[in-house]
Amino acid sequence: AQRVTQPEKLLSVFKGAPVELKCNYSYSGSPELFWYVQYSRQRLQLLLRHISRESIKGFTADLNKGETSFHLKKPFAQEEDSAMYYCALSWDNTDKLIFGTGTRLQVFP
Amino acid sequence: DAGVTQSPTHLIKTRGQQVTLRCSPKSGHDTVSWYQQALGQGPQFIFQYYEEEERQRGNFPDRFSGHQFPNYSSELNVNALLLGDSALYLCASSSPSVTDEQFFGPGTRLTVL
Numbered sequence: 001a002q003r004v005t006q007p008e009k010l011l012s013v014f015k016g017a018p019v020e021l022k023c024n025y026s027y028s029g030s031p032e033l034f035w036y037v038q039y040s041r042q043r044l045q046l047l048l049r050h051i052s053r054e055s056i057k058g059f060t061a062d063l064n065k066g067e068t069s070f071h072l073k074k075p076f077a078q079e080e081d082s083a084m085y086y087c088a089l090s091w092d093n094t095d096k097l098i099f100g101t102g103t104r105l106q107v108f109p
Numbered sequence: 110d111a112g113v114t115q116s117p118t119h120l121i122k123t124r125g126q127q128v129t130l131r132c133s134p135k136s137g138h139d140t141v142s143w144y145q146q147a148l149g150q151g152p153q154f155i156f157q158y159y160e161e162e163e164r165q166r167g168n169f170p171d172r173f174s175g176h177q178f179p180n181y182s183s184e185l186n187v188n189a190l191l192l193g194d195s196a197l198y199l200c201a202s203s204s205p206s207v208t209d210e211q212f213f214g215p216g217t218r219l220t221v222l
Contacts, residue, residue, distance in 0.1 A: 004151075006151075032209075043112075043113075043213050043214060043215050043216070044152070044199065044213040045212075045213065046210050046211070049210075086151050086152075088151075090209075093205075093209070094165060095140065095142065095157060095165075095203060095205060095209055095211070096142070096154050096157065096165050096167070097142075097144075097152070097154060097211065098154065099144075099151030099152045099153070100151050101149070101150055101151050102150075102151050
């Protein structure tokens with residue numbers, strides 16, 4: 001069965017420090033991977049997806065099929081990055097998303 | 110465009126009751142998906158509606174049912190409520206013919222006592 005694992009519930013860093021939020025998945029085929037973000041008192045929104053290969057708000061994520069990972073990275077964290085981050089998986093154009101349990105990122109000044 | 114809207118915002122029910130949650134998709138979207146988010150967990154897929162039919166379903170019992178109307182709005186019904194049904198219920202809309210991005214609503218917080 002498809003599964004997404006985010007091993008860290010909480011990640012705390014200081015402003016300007018590098019950030020890496022880990023995501024591992026299990027799926028034998030070709031998945032589509034996403035990062036969703038939820039800022040305080042806002043709704044869940046798409047941050048980035050692996051097929052677009054974009055950098056959004058300084059964040060990047062590379063799909064590593066060998067390690068079945070899709071870690072989210074940012075070289076210099078900002079206070080406004082503080083939020084809840086969810087890694088999600090879909091497959092075969094199903095539009096059905098499987099989410100991880102989420103990682104709360106706290107960026108201190 | 111207000112985006113995806115959901116009603117009500119909060120709801121309190123007792124065990125055994127039935128509840129109906131409502132969702133209006135983002136303008137131009139024809140597909141609606143429902144997710145359950147328990148405290149401390151990520152959203153879990155319940156089902157998806159397209160062209161007024163259930164297209165996909167997650168691992169939820171038949172107590173969870175839904176409907177989609179001709180204007181693409183949708184309802185989620187839960188019968189015989191259990192304490193474990195207490196959660197945030199999220200609606201997401203998309204238009205797969207244009208993009209696979211799902212846009213989420215603010216959610217309905219259901220508390221079962």
